[in-house]
Every structure is written in structure tokens, then in C-alpha cells.
Amino acid sequence: MSIGEVLGQLRVDFPDTTISKLRFLEAEGLVEPQRTAAGYRKYSWDDVARLRFVLTAQRDKYLPLRVIREQLAQWDSSGDEQPGRSRPALVAVGPDGAVPGRELAEPAESSQVRLGRVDLVARSGIDESTLVELERLGVLVSDPPGWYDADALIIASAVAGLASYGLEPRHLRGYRTAADREVGLFAQLVAPLARQSDPAARARAAETARELVALSEQLHAALVRVGLRSTLGR
Structure with missing residues (x-):
């Protein structure tokens, strides 16, 4: 298949995929399509399955390319069936290199999700007064005119979970401050x-x-785990 035909295959399940994205994944070594004598890319069905695996890992488990590349390398070295064909469960391992903590919500893309205020409260488990306080503290921000995206749902769900242990919104101001510092650093x-x-x-x-x-x-x-070791006596 040509790159355009592959794009047509993938956009059914991954509508935000672009030709630039496919070229980027190739440049990162995640897929290696054959080339014709004229230099045109030619993808096999195994290449498409591999791309589906990469895109699914990014969308559903938020795995970084480094982790995805390692998983693909394991399949390549083992000679097992192509990952996209065998449909393995995408499970983020623990502290040794994967990305935990995404179980609260699994949106395709944050910008694709639009929740009203009532829906956000119902799906996250927080109450209206908590939502008001989170917005006052800047921990949670809506998109005009009052819509909430998938990240807002993740934040609200996390707050609901922390509240079950007695933590209140006022305790979370530091998270917002720390996040803003990281945003400034990463933006550079x-x-x-x-x-x-x-x-x-x-x-x-x-x-x-x-x-x-x-x-x-x-x-x-x-860092949090290390900090809690003395409290836990480990």
C-alpha cells in the first residue's frame, strides 16, 4: 500500500492521524516500509498492524515512544506474531519504565472530549461545591463556553479519589503550582x-x-515513593 492508502486504513480508528505523523513514526524507527526504485513508500499489512499497535499504545495507554519501541523490539527479537495482529493487552508496567496512573480515564485525545458541567460531576464523582473550589484554586479550568475536556475529567476523578482519603481541594494548590513550573520548563x-x-x-x-x-x-x-519509605518503615 502507498502511504495514502495506509492513512485511509488508519483514519477509521485514528481520525487525527496524518501523513506527517506516519513519516515521523518511520523516522523514529517504529516502522520501516519498503521503498520502490523511484523512492516511494510501500507498506505491507504487517506494517499497518505495527502502526495500529503504536497508535493504540499512545492513545489508550499514553505510553511514550521509548516504551513502545522497547515492546516492538522484544517482539522482533522473539519472532512472535506481529503485535498488531495478535492484539496483546497494552499494560503499563510499574516503576521500571512505563507510565502508571492512567486508569482513571482513557480518552482518545483530550480535545475530542467535551463534557458539560453536570456530566463532569456525574462521571468524576466530585460534587458541585468541589468543582467550584477546584476552579477557584485554578486546579481545574474549563474551555469556553464552559466545556470540559478529557484532562479535566482525569483531574476531577483524581481529586475524587484523593478526597476519599480526606484530602481537600485546598491541599492540592501545590500541584497546580508545580505543574505550572513544569509547563514553563517544557515549553522552552x-x-x-x-x-x-x-x-x-x-x-x-x-x-x-x-x-x-x-x-x-x-x-x-x-520521588513520592522514596519520600514515603521512612513513614512505611522500609
């Missing part, structure tokens, strides 16, 4: 790519942001 790394007119550069900026977020989550979780 991503902005030069995002400002370029080349679609491939913008795709790389999005992937870089995804990787940085995943690594930040791992670092934060590990």
Missing part, C-alpha cells in the same frame, strides 16, 4: 519545534511533549 524545549511551519517538526513537538509528560509522571511517582 517544545516551542522552537512547534513554531516551525514544517508539519513534521510540529508532529515532533507533540511527541516530545508526550515524552516529557510521561517522564515527569515517572519522576514524580518515584
Whole structure:
């Protein structure tokens, strides 16, 4: 198949996929289509299955490319059936390199989800007064005119879980402050790519942001675990 035919296959399940995205995944070594004598890409069904695996891992489990690449390398070395064909369960392993903590919600893309205020409260488990307080503290922000995306649902669900242990919204102000510091730091790394007119550069900026977020989550979780060891007597 040509790259255009592959795009048509994938867009049924991954509507945001672009030719630039496919070229980026090739540049990252996640798929290696054959080339004709004229230099045109030719994809096999195994290539398409491999791309489906990569896109599913990113969309449903938020796995960074590093982890996906490692999984693909394991399948390549073992000689097992292509990952996209065998449909394995995508499970993020623990502190040794994957991305935990995504069980609260599994949106395809944050921008694709639009929830009203009532739906957000119902699906996350928080109450209206908590939502008001989260917005006052800047922990949760709606998109005008009052819609909430998938990340807002993740935040609200996490707050509901923490509330069950007695933590209140006022205790979470530090999370917002820390997140803002990281945004400022990561933006310096991503902005030069995002400002370029080349679609491939913008795709790389999005992937870089995804990787940085995943690594930040791992670092934060590990630091909290280390900090709690003395309390747990370990």
C-alpha cells in the first residue's frame, strides 16, 4: 500500500492521524516500509498492524515512544506474531519504565472530549461545591463556553479519589503550582519545534511533549515513593 492508502486504513480508528505523523513514526524507527526504485513508500499489512499497535499504545495507554519501541523490539527479537495482529493487552508496567496512573480515564485525545458541567460531576464523582473550589484554586479550568475536556475529567476523578482519603481541594494548590513550573520548563524545549511551519517538526513537538509528560509522571511517582519509605518503615 502507498502511504495514502495506509492513512485511509488508519483514519477509521485514528481520525487525527496524518501523513506527517506516519513519516515521523518511520523516522523514529517504529516502522520501516519498503521503498520502490523511484523512492516511494510501500507498506505491507504487517506494517499497518505495527502502526495500529503504536497508535493504540499512545492513545489508550499514553505510553511514550521509548516504551513502545522497547515492546516492538522484544517482539522482533522473539519472532512472535506481529503485535498488531495478535492484539496483546497494552499494560503499563510499574516503576521500571512505563507510565502508571492512567486508569482513571482513557480518552482518545483530550480535545475530542467535551463534557458539560453536570456530566463532569456525574462521571468524576466530585460534587458541585468541589468543582467550584477546584476552579477557584485554578486546579481545574474549563474551555469556553464552559466545556470540559478529557484532562479535566482525569483531574476531577483524581481529586475524587484523593478526597476519599480526606484530602481537600485546598491541599492540592501545590500541584497546580508545580505543574505550572513544569509547563514553563517544557515549553522552552517544545516551542522552537512547534513554531516551525514544517508539519513534521510540529508532529515532533507533540511527541516530545508526550515524552516529557510521561517522564515527569515517572519522576514524580518515584520521588513520592522514596519520600514515603521512612513513614512505611522500609
